[in-house]
Amino acid sequence: MVAPGGRLMDAIVETFRWLTDAASWTGPRGVLARSLEHLWISLVPLASAMAVAIPAGVLAGHHRRGQAVGAAISNLGRAVPSLALLVFGLLLSVRVLGLGFSFWPIVFTLFFLALQPLFTNSYTAVREADPALLEAARGQGLSERDVLLAVELPVASPVILTAVRITAVQVVATAPLGALAAGGGLGRFIIDGFGQKDDGQMLGGVVLVAVFALLVEFAITRLERRVVPGPLQGRTDAAAVVATGRAN
Template sequence: MDQLTAVWEWFMMESTWRGSGIDPGILVRVYEHMSMSLQAVALAALLVLPIGLYIGHTRRWEFAAISIGNFGRALPSFGILGITFFITTALDVPGILGFWATFTALFLLAIPPILTNTYVGIKGVDADTIEAARGMGMTEREILTRLEIPLAAPLIVAGIRLATVQVVATATLGAVVAWGGLGRYIVDGLARGNDVLLLGGAILVALLAIVTEVAFGVLERIAAPRLTSQKKRVVAGSRSGQLGPAA
């Protein structure tokens, strides 16, 4: 219990939040953590969403989408980080040590869930509905933008949520390759045998991950208000299969 009191006292110090000396403080660490994570997911989404839409709509390259999804599930995130760390140091990539290694690893990790969910969501749109739309004279472009994307929106958003939660979790490991973020407290706590830093960092990282998850839950409800109707609820239930690996 003494430890918890010490952690509480650590959280109560202003320098813990605002930083002192070379320690930038929790606020800066949270900012680093989130801006890195969100940028990695945003870049991945920007690149991968069009590909997922294309594969889902045309049903071409389906095998590639499925393979990337499975591959991403089996690949250890820690291993990806190791490889990107080595490559960035071998190439002497400029910038803060570990920044690009972490960013690249997170970017790569964000790809499979977004791709899989976008492709599955678009592909899952009822074939009869599309047939009817085509019969009504809608162009392929209209079918995609006015029918398939809105209907697949809940799944697509779920994919982005999955990617974001995984990326926020994995960003913690960035501290192992000398980058910052909230993982810094855990890695430093480990290295120095400082349980206060270790526990404080663990609390912060866990809270950030849970807040991200909850925030996306709210976002999903906003993105898909129709989900509240009874019929759609069945659709939502079937999404429970979309659980990704923990990171």
């Protein structure tokens, strides 16, 4: 047996070498191109899941019904292991819809994965709005629509945005799975490095995915500060505990 310490050092050196080699970064299969793919396979499902789950959650929270149905549907995406979702995405994309391998299987997977935290948090955030506040708004003669748009939504916005941030990080970090089904993105380096016994490439891919996820987290945190109404800032993370709970 080789001393594990020696191997670890080798791996670190290899990783550094791979990451600093210009050839790793350029070309249609370099880090830059793969990062763009990664962004794309994360953004499409995240944006679609937001478009579906946030309005659904907000409306369900406002009317205080449909929660059970919505939660049941969206929870499926979380209760089922991501790998099984990928299998489902693969079948859906290739067999049912004929959309091929490289892009859609992982996009479907991440879409289903993203529904639950977005729906549950949107619902909870709106429902938990201070009843006194709503009573005051209705007492002033605001229509239900105005109550929703001018009171409930702003009050709920920090929690919803936190859910978006946490979901985005999860989507970005799960996207490498797609490489198992012949997909692109940064996961390619991990799978290819593993297959080619190229530790530098494999661990380099791991580092890149982690950095990518941190950048996404950072970017959305900045966005939160701009979008959330001033007085409501700061109550975000405490209220969004639900977002991190899996299959809750």
